[in-house]
Amino acid sequence: MSTPxxxxxxxAKHFPSRGGQADVQAVDGVSFDLRAGESLxxxxxxxxxxxxxxxxxxxxxxxxxxxVHFDGQSLGELSRKSWKAIRRRMQVVFQDPFASLDPRQSxxxxxxxxxxIHGLFKPRERRLRALALLDAVGLGAQHLHRxxxxxxxxxRQRIGIARALALEPELLVCDxxxxxxxxxxxxQIVNLFVELRQRFGLxxxxxxxxxxxxxxxxxxxxxxYLGRIVEIAxxxxxxAEPGHPYTRALFSAIPVPDPRAPRPRAAGLRGEVADPRxxxxxxxxxxxxxxxxxxxEARCRREGPALLPRRMNANGPARTMACHLAxxxxxxx
Amino acid sequence: xxxSWDFGLxxxxxxxxxxxxxxxxxxxxxxxxxxxxxxxxxxxxxLLLLALVGLTSLFAPLLPLPSPMALALETEPRPPRxxxxxxxxxxxxxxxxxPLDEKLLALRAKLFGEWQTPAWMGTDAKGRDMLxxxxxxxxxxxxxxxxxxxxxxxxxxxxxxxAGYFGGRVDNWMMRVVDxxxxxxxxxxxxxxxxxxxxxxxxxxxxxxxxxxxxxxVIGLVYWLTMARVVRGQVLALRESEFIQAARAQGASFxxxxxxxxxxxxLSVVIVYLTLTVPSVMLFEAFLSFLGLGVAPPKVxxxxxxxxxxxxxxxxxxxxxLVVWPAAAMGSTLLALNVLGDGLRDALDPxxxxxxx
Numbered sequence: 255m256s257t258p259x260x261x262x263x264x265x266a267k268h269f270p271s272r273g274g275q276a277d278v279q280a281v282d283g284v285s286f287d288l289r290a291g292e293s294l295x296x297x298x299x300x301x302x303x304x305x306x307x308x309x310x311x312x313x314x315x316x317x318x319x320x321x322v323h324f325d326g327q328s329l330g331e332l333s334r335k336s337w338k339a340i341r342r343r344m345q346v347v348f349q350d351p352f353a354s355l356d357p358r359q360s361x362x363x364x365x366x367x368x369x370x371i372h373g374l375f376k377p378r379e380r381r382l383r384a385l386a387l388l389d390a391v392g393l394g395a396q397h398l399h400r401x402x403x404x405x406x407x408x409x410r411q412r413i414g415i416a417r418a419l420a421l422e423p424e425l426l427v428c429d430x431x432x433x434x435x436x437x438x439x440x441x442q443i444v445n446l447f448v449e450l451r452q453r454f455g456l457x458x459x460x461x462x463x464x465x466x467x468x469x470x471x472x473x474x475x476x477x478x479y480l481g482r483i484v485e486i487a488x489x490x491x492x493x494a495e496p497g498h499p500y501t502r503a504l505f506s507a508i509p510v511p512d513p514r515a516p517r518p519r520a521a522g523l524r525g526e527v528a529d530p531r532x533x534x535x536x537x538x539x540x541x542x543x544x545x546x547x548x549x550x551e552a553r554c555r556r557e558g559p560a561l562l563p564r565r566m567n568a569n570g571p572a573r574t575m576a577c578h579l580a581x582x583x584x585x586x587x
Numbered sequence: 588x589x590x591s592w593d594f595g596l597x598x599x600x601x602x603x604x605x606x607x608x609x610x611x612x613x614x615x616x617x618x619x620x621x622x623x624x625x626x627x628x629x630x631x632x633x634l635l636l637l638a639l640v641g642l643t644s645l646f647a648p649l650l651p652l653p654s655p656m657a658l659a660l661e662t663e664p665r666p667p668r669x670x671x672x673x674x675x676x677x678x679x680x681x682x683x684x685x686p687l688d689e690k691l692l693a694l695r696a697k698l699f700g701e702w703q704t705p706a707w708m709g710t711d712a713k714g715r716d717m718l719x720x721x722x723x724x725x726x727x728x729x730x731x732x733x734x735x736x737x738x739x740x741x742x743x744x745x746x747x748x749x750a751g752y753f754g755g756r757v758d759n760w761m762m763r764v765v766d767x768x769x770x771x772x773x774x775x776x777x778x779x780x781x782x783x784x785x786x787x788x789x790x791x792x793x794x795x796x797x798x799x800x801x802x803x804x805v806i807g808l809v810y811w812l813t814m815a816r817v818v819r820g821q822v823l824a825l826r827e828s829e830f831i832q833a834a835r836a837q838g839a840s841f842x843x844x845x846x847x848x849x850x851x852x853x854l855s856v857v858i859v860y861l862t863l864t865v866p867s868v869m870l871f872e873a874f875l876s877f878l879g880l881g882v883a884p885p886k887v888x889x890x891x892x893x894x895x896x897x898x899x900x901x902x903x904x905x906x907x908x909l910v911v912w913p914a915a916a917m918g919s920t921l922l923a924l925n926v927l928g929d930g931l932r933d934a935l936d937p938x939x940x941x942x943x944x
Contacts, residue, residue: 337838345836348832353828357852358851358852395611399611414833
């Protein structure tokens with residue numbers, strides 16, 4: 255098998271907290287692969303470390319542990335120059351379109367800045383490219399000289415996407431690019447993401463709250479809980495039958511657009527998300543898990559399950575997940 | 588580089604887009620600001636006044652004014668008069684001027700001969716012409732203000748922005764230095780520096796550093812501190828914002844992030860603070876000169892004139908022209924600076940520009 259585009263191994267990011275408390279373990283040992291042109295969704299509750307994971311992969315935060323390889327190169331060991339070359343291939347779209355554009359730059363200079371930074375093209379070509387980018391995200395030449403404050407949220411997010419595309423990246427990290435937008439605008443932007451992927455063969459690392467959006471956009475989905483991945487699967491399989499108890503709980507929260515459909519009871523989630531400073535022992539999810547008692551000898555409390563291919567039960571789905579309910583190894587064929 | 592995406596647009600479509608965009612007129616923030624300034628009558632007037640003040644002060648030796656230090660044996664100040672002049676003008680009646688001013692003075696002698704303006708603004712207690720003293724005095728005041736402004740801008744802004752951007756330990760150390768300098772009483776620091784440097788006056792003048800240069804440098808050294816703090820606070824808040832993160836993700840260098848994103852976004856605060864600095868520095872110069880640490884007579888400055896004029900206010904006889912003219916000169920200049928500063932803050936912010944597209 256060829257090298258994956260992005261290879262994340264045991265990545266962790268801990269933030270020191272004040273007053274002698276334990277560190278905040280925002281991300282704690284995350285591993286996954288992302289193939290070129292693939293789209294991986296990353297879902298989980300607020301505060302589970304999705305954004306920190308994205309920022310660490312992008313090199314905006316230094317990892318506390320673990321490695322990230324981009325196209326076989328270890329990002330931790332790169333020189334400044336090679337980092338810059340990698341940055342061209344890996345771009346980001348941020349959550350808040352009101353904060354992600356410099357209010358003092360015109361659209362033209364926002365879109366040409368990445369090209370200027372990397373010394374690409376001559377001024378006339380840069381301008382042409384800015385025009386083409388605007389066209390690609392559904393804006394027009396008349397927007398070229400305007401400033402961010404003259405645009406609506408959706409238009410700004412389009413500009414943010416165009417800026418990320420300017421360097422022709424292979425991977426686009428999208429950090430909740432939809433959650434600050436109106437629902438009607440969300441749909442347009444989702445379609446834009448779908449279209450851009452088809453046209454340019456982009457790989458996405460797509461972070462979102464909205465599970466329906468992830469289903470539409472992503473080939474695979476990783477579910478995060480408290481800084482770790484608890485389940486990762488092809489999205490078709492995952493949406494057909496979630497494996498991990500946390501995934502089940504999360505997916506039961508998706509509203510079903512059919513008033514006559516039987517209303518599934520939320521899978522009995524108790525309590526709040528734990529404080530990442532005081533990570534529960536063993537499986538971080540066990541205090542809230544409705545099925546933790548089913549595992550003998552309180553194993554969930556004592557021992558953290560590894561993220562491995564498992565099978566929930568004899569005729570259940572085979573999954574890569576971290577749960578003691580499913581014995582490891584059986585799913586391998 | 589990999590083959591460029593053409594975004595599915597053929598060359599024809601690109602050409603069409605290009606032509607379409609050529610018809611769309613855009614303005615840079617600088618052009619927008621200029622338009623804003625031009626549109627406001629108040630700002631045009633202020634700009635004109637400041638230009639006038641700047642030019643008269645720069646070309647003071649060229650103007651047919653009496654010498655600012657030519658004494659007349661009189662017992663009390665003489666009121667303004669429109670005609671008639673005092674004693675004859677002489678090119679020797681000046682303090683030591685720099686070569687450029689010498690040339691300007693020679694040119695004036697050629698142009699106007701010995702003719703000089705009457706005492707339109709009256710004379711002071713020593714019979715010196717007030718108009719000449721105000722014009723010549725503006726040079727010191729403007730230079731002091733410029734020195735403080737430049738130091739604030741160059742040192743203060745970059746220092747504060749660097750500390751704010753790096754944060755953490757770097758920020759801690761850099762700002763502790765500022766705190767220590769701050770904690771030393773400002774006036775004592777300046778008095779101390781100037782008196783110490785005065786001890787080495789002969790050594791310094793051998794290096795080509797006059798006492799006035801020392802004075803300007805010392806004032807500049809002190810005035811960047813507040814600016815550094817103000818800018819650091821702003822940058823600290825901006826640093827985490829997503830557009831800075833986006834620039835980092837694109838691979839922008841520190842210098843670029845600082846120069847293109849951070850500093851322009853602190854501009855409004857910087858301008859407001861500068862308009863506060865200029866008057867305070869001019870008054871501070873007056874105070875130091877009053878203590879004998881700044882401008883030494885017979886040289887003049889606006890601050891010195893204002894200080895002298897206080898003596899002219901007494902219950903027996905008020906020599907109003909000693910108070911009114913220096914105050915009017917200083918007041919109108921500072922007012923113009925403030926109006927312009929306030930207007931510029933809005934003008935330089937694209938969000939304030941009226942969108943007429």
